[in-house]
Amino acid sequence: MNIKYEKNIEIELKLLTTIEENKNISQRSISKEINVALGLTNSLVKKFVKKGFLKLKQAPMKRFLYYLTPQGLIEKSRLTQEYIKTSLTFFKRAKQDFEEIFKLIQKNKKQTICLIGTGEICEIAILVSNHLNVNIDCIFDEKFQKKFFYGIPIKNNLNLITSRKNSFFILCETNAINLNSKKFSDLNEIIFSPKFMMINRKKTK
Template identity: 40%
Template structure:
């Protein structure tokens, strides 16, 4: 998840509830408490948020006028980008699922727990013969998405597969093409998947 997107969600949630905890922010946004803390400090440093100590261990967060303006700008950019991605994503994920169905690759895992994952899960309902059995994302704080288990490692994925063979993996990670953000070679090695079965939609390449 990009810093810009985290900032947008952070400012939105704080605007709704100044008393929201970092734990709750972590659960809502889907990143660790440590990363939430880093982003909060970053927003404070940029003058987007002000802190007020409520109790010994609790703070209230307030949007500054600059923070409100930034939230509006980020939301507008996000909505336009989301519409474009939705259009492309729906078509390209459908094409990848159709490829899996044609090849008999029925057991599928999604790579990355992002908003694209939500879209990929939605499109998967058009292909009931396919089994999207899990979502792999080592940085996510969530345990499920759309009724599908989110796991942090291939080892945890094996528990979900319970002896079944994994047939293909579909990318939902915004930074899938950057090995520092996600290591596809390691994933392929650990799962024994062929390179041809790591499917990346064109708009992520």
């Protein structure tokens, strides 16, 4: 299973769940709720109506009410099971990738380790580092407002990190930074990324 397939399952499950919980909801509100483009929401609704998972009912003000059919409830149950299965598969894959990175770090005896980006993938990285007794010095995230993430200091200024000797980064969120920006292309530090992200970036050391 690939990441795109897993993401599609998550989006479809969120859409059906959102409609089940709130029948009087517009497609625009659905797209905001599940965090996808309005065009994709419209496409999925049409697909589910065609497959018999959803029914539409005309409402005032040129709106529609959405209902899950019995077939739709069965599909939601199937997607839930599939989502759990793919999530466990993803966790195992991410855990293995981070284990490889941290074991390489331990061999190189680097002094400063910084994760890039906060989120669920970062949580997995922290979990693996704790298991292997690897110390994470900080997390770089320009947009994160809090001072700590799972007890690890948040740094919003890249210069405060790169001023340290023997430091390098581990990418946890692809949308956290632009790896092609001058800010990062000028770094001497190594930026690692787990294999499941499928990012091919030349190491600078």
